[in-house]
Amino acid sequence: MTAKKPLALPSLKLILLAAVAGVVAGAAAVYVKETGYGNGGGETAALAGECEAAKGQAAALAPFTTGEVAAMVAAQKPLSLQNVAFKGVDDKALSIKDFAGRTVLLNLWATWCIPCREEMPALNSLQKSLGNERFEVVAVNIDTGDDEKPKSFRTETGIDALGFYRDSTMGVFNALKKEGLAFGLPATLLIDGKGCLLGAMNGPARWDSEDAKGLIKAATGA
Template sequence: MTDEKTRRPAGRLIAAAAVLGLVAGAAAIYVKETWSGNGAGGAGVQTAASCPLAKETVAAVTPFLKGQVAAMAPADDPRPMTGLAFTGDGGKPLTLDDFAGKTLLVNLWATWCVPCREEMPALNALQAAMGGDRFEVVAINIDTGDDEKPKAFLEETGVDALGLYRDASMGVFNTLKKEGLAFGLPVTLLLDANGCLVAAMNGPAIWDSADAKALVTAATGVAPKG
């Protein structure tokens, strides 16, 4: 459970994110622009034709996009995101297709992004409470350079349930920006078990809250552990 010190800053950040959302592109101040992409040649974001069942999931989760996760918006055009590429432990190449069969909460973060740092312990707690064969939090760090800085941050903050996933090229962010899904950091996507977009948001949330867990349960049918 998140203590009061964690909840208070996160609550302020959510309020700030709501205000910033009224100013187009305001959150982009957290991101250093690059020209790299991700999933070139159609491997990143694809058409909605292969997501015929995703709209049912969108309808199922929409009533739960409230409270601490009210900033997350249901997808108008669910489409596959499985080709987004990044690396795992030891620099192993991965795409979201490697997580097929799991509902995913994909979060893009950086050590230089203050709201990202604030919400990381809550994402860790959500993974600890609900992660398993049917759900995973995939938090992708987009710091440039090597793994040392993000790895040290996770260790210092006691984040032990999340994998160290990275994209030092920022290609994942740039692809999502082109798709109108990313304006700054953090960026969070909810994907169904087929890798199809269900909902998305820019800005932080209290991911270990009852609202967040209810949203994951609605998407997966899985209740929190314990």
């Protein structure tokens, strides 16, 4: 069995795919643009001590990162993401801290990202199947500009179970990029109820598969 790569070392294939996707979409700047850190990431080290216990849980999830979610890599060190920020409905300021008590599957996506578009219905289905007071799929759109494109895409594809979360400043992407967690889109992180990282993956997955549901159930203790 091939060992999984540490989170901080993206494969050359992932980097090339991300670059190609950006060029095709006319948005290559997404992968090099720095809009300023200041998205809570600077405080993650100070909060890491609160996430020591998450290391054990992350390791326990390893048997469930197979099949359709085999690319999910367990967190290698304690890392708090509770201050990673974005916007909700009516431009309301939110952060992972607002989801305290819930396991979160944080997904970053954009309308110009073809793999993102393809996996959104599966994320919607996962939320319909397992979403409750203990678990939520938090899909954050990072298109620049206004809300028209992401809202139109959601309507056209029947995305009706996912909350509408946005960050047109790219701050959330850059914060996770600095932590070595986001190399392109889509990027997906599994976060526990205290805001601690459990695992991360770059690239799409079949989130409506039994493999994905098994991973989420294991993470939530369902």
